[in-house]
Amino acid sequence: MTTADITAAETPADPSTWGSKHAHDPTVVRDDDGTYYMFSTDSVANSENIPAGVHVRTSTDLVSWTYAGTALDGVPGPAAEWAGAKGLWAPDVVRWPTGHWHMYYSASTFGSNTSAIGLAVASSPSGPWQDRGLVVATRSGQHSQNAIDAAVTFDSDGAPWLTYGSFFSGIHVLPLDRTSGQPQVEGDLGTVIARRAKSVEGAVEGAFILRRPEDGRYVLFASYDSLFSSYNVRVAVADSMTGPYRDFRGNAMTDLDAPPASVGTKVLGSYQFDGGTGWLAPGHNSVLSQDGPDGRPEHFMVHHVRLAADPTEHEVQLRRLFFNAAGWPVVSPQPFAGREAETLPAPEAVAGTWQVLRFDPYSTDMVHAASAEPVCGVSLVSDGTPVLERLRIAGPQDGSGEAVELDAVVFGSWDWAHGRPALSFSGIDRHGVAWSGTKCETS
Structure with a gap:
């Protein structure tokens, strides 16, 4: 409406x-x-x-x-x-x-x-x-x-x-x-x-x-x-x-x-x-x-x-x-930018530093991305082709102090904040809370 x-x-x-x-x-x-x-x-x-x-x-x-x-x-x-x-x-x-x-x-x-x-x-x-x-x-x-x-x-x-x-x-x-x-x-x-x-x-x-x-x-x-x-x-x-x-x-x-x-x-x-x-x-x-x-x-x-x-x-x-x-x-946490724009120049390790979003169902406030190190699968290297993966976010990202396990999909995207192709993920944890993230550029 x-x-x-x-x-x-x-x-x-x-x-x-x-x-x-x-x-x-x-x-x-x-x-x-x-x-x-x-x-x-x-x-x-x-x-x-x-x-x-x-x-x-x-x-x-x-x-x-x-x-x-x-x-x-x-x-x-x-x-x-x-x-x-x-x-x-x-x-x-x-x-x-x-x-x-x-x-x-x-x-x-x-x-x-x-x-x-x-x-x-x-x-x-x-x-x-x-x-x-x-x-x-x-x-x-x-x-x-x-x-x-x-x-x-x-x-x-x-x-x-x-x-x-x-x-x-x-x-x-x-x-x-x-x-x-x-x-x-x-x-x-x-x-x-x-x-x-x-x-x-x-x-x-x-x-x-x-x-x-x-x-x-x-x-x-x-x-x-x-x-x-x-x-x-x-x-x-x-x-x-x-x-x-x-x-x-x-x-x-x-x-x-x-x-x-x-x-x-x-x-x-x-x-x-x-x-x-x-x-x-x-x-x-x-x-x-x-x-x-x-x-x-x-x-x-x-x-x-x-x-x-x-x-x-x-x-x-x-x-x-x-x-x-x-x-x-x-x-996806990133708006679609076209197939070519979302193609990674080379395969990239999933492990690394990510900007991560957690969509708390009890809040309608703006979610500000937080850094998470690392986000890792089983030594996964991705070329951006969508792949199902169990992801583990280390650290107290959900306030519990425990690592968060996600049933997720890893895929290529366009990082609009930095103007570059990047890996992203979206998944759901065991409590039914959705998480998304985009990998930071490797220095």
């Missing part, structure tokens, strides 16, 4: 200058010709200078983005009439089994659950898009659900499901018709799969479900807390689309009795490396999955994030997403 939370004065009036900036709630797809399309929430939709109708950007490398206008000519009539929205939020775009592309967009106003999810269809991500009306609609005082933040997942039988929801009564899933993309049962609002307590205002939204054919599980990503300051991404897994979704420690994502911060395995939050940019409130992610150069599936987490130095400034980032030996998702 988002709003036009920056004013026209703070946003350049010329979208051609934006690049990856001024985008919320992004999703990225790849067309048959190799072009990537990013769809995102309308920024400053009330401004005369900024058009509404789902913002579109294109790229050939997932790094440089060019503004390509809007997918729709403003807010379609049925959605505008239902919700009174001036812009569209959180589009999800997916290739349908019919060969067409479906876009599920949200229309609402900030803080209200009088909301609607609409559907538009096109033969290509470049459009033209034709509106097909409303898919799910909720009304304040009548429904507890909030019809925003749509995402579509195809289950193991190839059947489509819509994930949606936010504050109010949480995240829901409902089955869609394989042909039309509308709910199988008209008026169905689905099954709740994640929710949070009233003590934290029910703060969960921006959900996305990734099906993993490798183990048959469904991975739920969701954003907790405030999009303005404390967003963080949590994950849980289930054996079916309808759940139950459980985190690393076995907590159900619908548990309202456990401490709210203890539920969901936190894999990304606000952080800063020494000498680097402070990234604030990363969240509302989708996942881009495609075949990598070696033919095996590769995944990228696509999300927006704010600048800690100026929280009104925000942009889209893609990060490599891996799965550790136990099948849990772990996220």
Whole structure:
């Protein structure tokens, strides 16, 4: 969920200058010709200078983005009439089994659950898009659900499901018709799969479900807390689309009795490396999955994030997403910089000094990287090709005074703070706490 939370004065009036900036709630797809399309929430939709109708950007490398206008000519009539929205939020775009592309967009106003999810269809991500009306609609005082933040997942039988929801009564899933993309049962609002307590205002939204054919599980990503300051991404897994979704420690994502911060395995939050940019409130992610150069599936987490130095400034980032030996998702601490940039010039020992991040699930504070010596596997030497590894971080990094054992992935990355390729890792300890790090340059 988002709003036009920056004013026209703070946003350049010329979208051609934006690049990856001024985008919320992004999703990225790849067309048959190799072009990537990013769809995102309308920024400053009330401004005369900024058009509404789902913002579109294109790229050939997932790094440089060019503004390509809007997918729709403003807010379609049925959605505008239902919700009174001036812009569209959180589009999800997916290739349908019919060969067409479906876009599920949200229309609402900030803080209200009088909301609607609409559907538009096109033969290509470049459009033209034709509106097909409303898919799910909720009304304040009548429904507890909030019809925003749509995402579509195809289950193991190839059947489509819509994930949606936010504050109010949480995240829901409902089955869609394989042909039309509308709910199988008209008026169905689905099954709740994640929710949070009233003590934290029910703060969960921006959900996305990734099906993993490798183990048959469904991975739920969701954003907790405030999009303005404390967003963080949590994950849980289930054996079916309808759940139950459980985190690393076995907590159900619908548990309202456990401490709210203890539920969901936190894999990304606000952080800063020494000498680097402070990234604030990363969240509302989708996942881009495609075949990598070696033919095996590769995944990228696509999300927006704010600048800690100026929280009104925000942009889209893609990060490599891996799965550790136990099948849990772990996220690169470095934004994707392109394949060539992340290629190490020569194999390098994992042992050495690293800048390390620990994502405490009980804190939404900025995580400042700490030095750790050493981080070591079994005398591992890596050329940057992703490898599963048991890592051991020596020293009292978690406050216990004991070394920390991680089920991790070691991979090549781009160290943005120092402008060089570098080894990075991401992993989860035995308590379900996520750690990430980047190796310091060898002197």
